[in-house]
Amino acid sequence: DTGVSQNPRHKITKRGQNVTFRCDPISEHNRLYWYRQTLGQGPEFLTYFQNEAQLEKSRLLSDRFSAERPKGSFSTLEIQRTEQGDSAMYLCASSLAGISGANVLTFGAGSRLTVL
Amino acid sequence: QKEVEQNSGPLSVPEGAIASLNCTYSDRGSQSFFWYRQYSGKSPELIMFIYSNGDKEDGRFTAQLNKASQYVSLLIRDSQPSDSATYLCAVNKSGGSNYKLTFGKGTLLTVNP
Numbered sequence: 001d002t003g004v005s006q007n008p009r010h011k012i013t014k015r016g017q018n019v020t021f022r023c024d025p026i027s028e029h030n031r032l033y034w035y036r037q038t039l040g041q042g043p044e045f046l047t048y049f050q051n052e053a054q055l056e057k058s059r060l061l062s063d064r065f066s067a068e069r070p071k072g073s074f075s076t077l078e079i080q081r082t083e084q085g086d087s088a089m090y091l092c093a094s095s096l097a098g099i100s101g102a103n104v105l106t107f108g109a110g111s112r113l114t115v116l
Numbered sequence: 117q118k119e120v121e122q123n124s125g126p127l128s129v130p131e132g133a134i135a136s137l138n139c140t141y142s143d144r145g146s147q148s149f150f151w152y153r154q155y156s157g158k159s160p161e162l163i164m165f166i167y168s169n170g171d172k173e174d175g176r177f178t179a180q181l182n183k184a185s186q187y188v189s190l191l192i193r194d195s196q197p198s199d200s201a202t203y204l205c206a207v208n209k210s211g212g213s214n215y216k217l218t219f220g221k222g223t224l225l226t227v228n229p
Contacts, residue, residue, distance in 0.1 A: 031215060033216065035219075040124070040221065042120075042204050042206075042219030042220050042221045042222050043160065044219075045216050045217075048215060048216055089159075091159055097215070102150070102165045103148065103208055103214070103215060103217075104162060104165060105150075105162075105217055106162070107159040108159060110158075110159045
């Protein structure tokens with residue numbers, strides 16, 4: 001499978017717990033993104049990696065959120081002390097920099113978080 | 117003014133008709149424009165992108181770009197019930213943030229058999 005893989009697909013947790021999501025991008029892609037999507041809204045940018053470097057983190061992201069991409073391959077997104085407002089679909093996407101033309105993002109299936 | 121604006125719909129068309137989806141953007145320096153389709157509960161999938169003024173056709177889909185008016189549209193010809201989905205417009209911003217896409221809220225399209 002050469003697509004973007006995300007795990008787990010669904011996570012139900014209680015308020016205050018920590019959760020971690022994993023994303024495996026398309027292997028040759030060096031750019032990796034995390035987006036969040038709530039019902040009736042478009043995907044909202046959270047953070048961006050070029051290889052292992054985190055180059056941008058949205059100002060909307062609180063300090064409870066952290067993302068890593070330690071070897072420039074897979075990435076993890078951790079949410080500490082979850083709140084009900086964190087309930088959303090967390091989408092990972094990847095793309096390949098350096099190709100002429102548009103920067104096309106390919107999305108994974110997403111990880112749906114429900115905070116009770 | 118929102119960065120990317122779309123009519124949330126729902127837009128309802130009969131099977132076989134042309135569906136027209138519209139999008140406006142605020143950053144005049146935006147370079148690339150994307151249309152993604154998202155079925156309920158699924159992730160966005162790319163339909164097509166455009167970065168030159170004019171029309172770009174791919175099968176039943178035509179993207180139209182007018183940079184002077186900051187307007188992008190997607191036409192779907194011979195609409196099918198399987199086209200029923202939310203259509204997301206996304207824009208690749210200019211300058212130092214040109215690696216990421218900014219999305220609109222999406223337009224829900226329903227194609228009635």
